[in-house]
Amino acid sequence: xxxxxxxxxxxxxxxxxxxxxxxxxxxxxxxxxxxxxxxxxxxxxxxxxxxxxxxxxxx
Amino acid sequence: xxxxxxxxxxxxxxxxxxxxxxxxxxxxxxxxxxxxxxxxxxxxxxxxxxxxxxxxxxxxxxxxxxxxxxxxxxxxxxxxxxxxxxxxxxxxxxxxxxxxxxxxxxxxxxxxxxxxxxxxxxxxxxxxxxxxxxxxxxxxxxxxxxxxxxxxxxxxxxxxxxxxxxxxxxxxxxxxxxxxxxxxxxxxxxxxxxxxxxxxxxxxxxxxxxxxxxxxxxxxxxxxxxxxxxxxxxxxxxxxxxxxxxxxxxx
Numbered sequence: 186x187x188x189x190x191x192x193x194x195x196x197x198x199x200x201x202x203x204x205x206x207x208x209x210x211x212x213x214x215x216x217x218x219x220x221x222x223x224x225x226x227x228x229x230x231x232x233x234x235x236x237x238x239x240x241x242x243x244x
Numbered sequence: 245x246x247x248x249x250x251x252x253x254x255x256x257x258x259x260x261x262x263x264x265x266x267x268x269x270x271x272x273x274x275x276x277x278x279x280x281x282x283x284x285x286x287x288x289x290x291x292x293x294x295x296x297x298x299x300x301x302x303x304x305x306x307x308x309x310x311x312x313x314x315x316x317x318x319x320x321x322x323x324x325x326x327x328x329x330x331x332x333x334x335x336x337x338x339x340x341x342x343x344x345x346x347x348x349x350x351x352x353x354x355x356x357x358x359x360x361x362x363x364x365x366x367x368x369x370x371x372x373x374x375x376x377x378x379x380x381x382x383x384x385x386x387x388x389x390x391x392x393x394x395x396x397x398x399x400x401x402x403x404x405x406x407x408x409x410x411x412x413x414x415x416x417x418x419x420x421x422x423x424x425x426x427x428x429x430x431x432x433x434x435x436x437x438x439x440x441x442x443x444x445x446x447x448x449x450x451x452x453x454x455x456x457x458x459x460x461x462x463x464x465x466x467x468x469x470x471x472x473x474x475x476x477x478x479x480x481x482x483x484x485x486x487x488x489x490x491x492x493x494x495x
Contacts, residue, residue, distance in 0.1 A: 186292055194292065197302035203367050204305050207360040208291070211309040214356045215283070215465055218349055222472035229476055233483055233492045 259336045261478045262487050268471040275467040282461030289454035297451075306364040308455055312462040314357040317385060318420055320350035320466060324392070325417045328410030338474075340406035341481065343413065344396060345473035349466065351389035358382060369433050377426035378434040381419055388416035402481065 188194040197204045257263040290308035297304035324346035331339035361379065362372045373379065392409045399405035427436045447455075482488045 187294070187296060188292065197305070198296075200301060200303035200367055203303050203363050204291075207306045207309060207363045208287070210359055210363075211313065211356055214352050218352060218465070218469040219472065222469065222476055226472070226476050226479075229479055230492060230495065233479070233488075234495070237489060237492060 259334075259338055261338055261341075261482050262485075264338050265475055265478045268475055272468060272471050275464050275471070279461055279464035279468050282457055282464055286454055286458035286461050290458060294451055294454050295448075300368055303364060303367045306360055308458050310357060310360040310364055311455060312459045313353050313360065314382070315459060316462045316466055317350055317354040317357050317382075318423060319463075320346050320353060321385060321388070321413070322417070322420060324350060325410075325413040328406070328413045331406055332410045332414075337481070338478075340402070340410075341474055341477040342470070343392075343406065343410060345470050345477055347389055347392045347396065347409070349469050349473070351386060351393060353466075354382065354386040354389055358386060365433075374433055376432045376434060377430040378423065378432055381423045381426050384419055385416075385423065388413070388419065391416075 195201055195205075257267075286308065290305055294305065294308070296302050324343045327339045327342040327346065330336055331343060358379075361382075365374070366372050392413055395409045395412060396405045399408065424437075426432065427434050479488055479491070
């Protein structure tokens with residue numbers, strides 16, 4: 186461990202803001218790239234299922 | 245198709261959307277666990293345990309997400325161009341879908357590389373941005389991704405869109421060696437390559453080992469995101485085929 190205390194870890198010798206903003210952005214982009222396709226999949230399957238039900242009714 | 249005994253069976257099977265859907269379904273959990281573990285270990289290691297740089301202090305910890313994202317943004321571009329070429333030459337639908345899935349991931353990762361680079365540049369160089377060869381060629385990479393995405397969005401005909409996007413990504417491939425050698429060809433503020441296959445790393449092992457973990461984690465994360473998008477695209481384009489209809493009704 187390179188830091189003695191939590192506040193030292195957060196401060197990063199004055200570079201805290203730069204480091205944490207970078208990591209926050211990185212983590213947000215990674216999570217977004219996993220969550221967004223999962224959400225798209227849910228919508229896609231819902232829409233396809235609705236369309237198939239409609240087709241079955243008209244037949 | 246005559247199956248040559250020199251080319252393994254799975255190579256032909258890759259061209260089948262259904263087979264691709266099934267195999268990625270099996271691979272997804274493996275890569276998801278690997279990505280989560282590697283990124284978690286890498287993050288803790290990079291933030292708390294790696295030694296600070298003797299000149300840059302703790303701001304150098306940004307490297308652990310800047311370098312992996314820059315490497316991944318370029319690898320993703322190469323995959324997109326190769327997949328586009330395969331789709332263009334052999335008319336393989338799955339290859340077109342892979343290229344299509346690469347573009348948004350690559351664009352967001354290029355944004356990550358540029359943004360973390362800018363944030364790192366401020367305390368290190370004293371400036372968010374300089375019009376230097378490495379930074380400019382990286383910005384062009386982002387614009388190439390956006391151009392490919394715009395082409396897909398502008399064309400309704402999927403085959404035509406895939407053709408146009410593949411040609412653009414193949415032309416843009418010339419940018420990749422420019423990014424790589426920009427730090428050698430032009431005078432620059434940017435430091436030279438962090439990793440090289442032929443030389444020993446310029447950093448001590450306790451600095452580059454967490455970086456290696458992060459790079460591997462980023463690749464696994466990319467595999468997960470790519471497979472998720474690819475599977476969505478397979479379902480969307482194959483929605484009229486029997487197996488997708490079965491898949492939808494069985495849920």
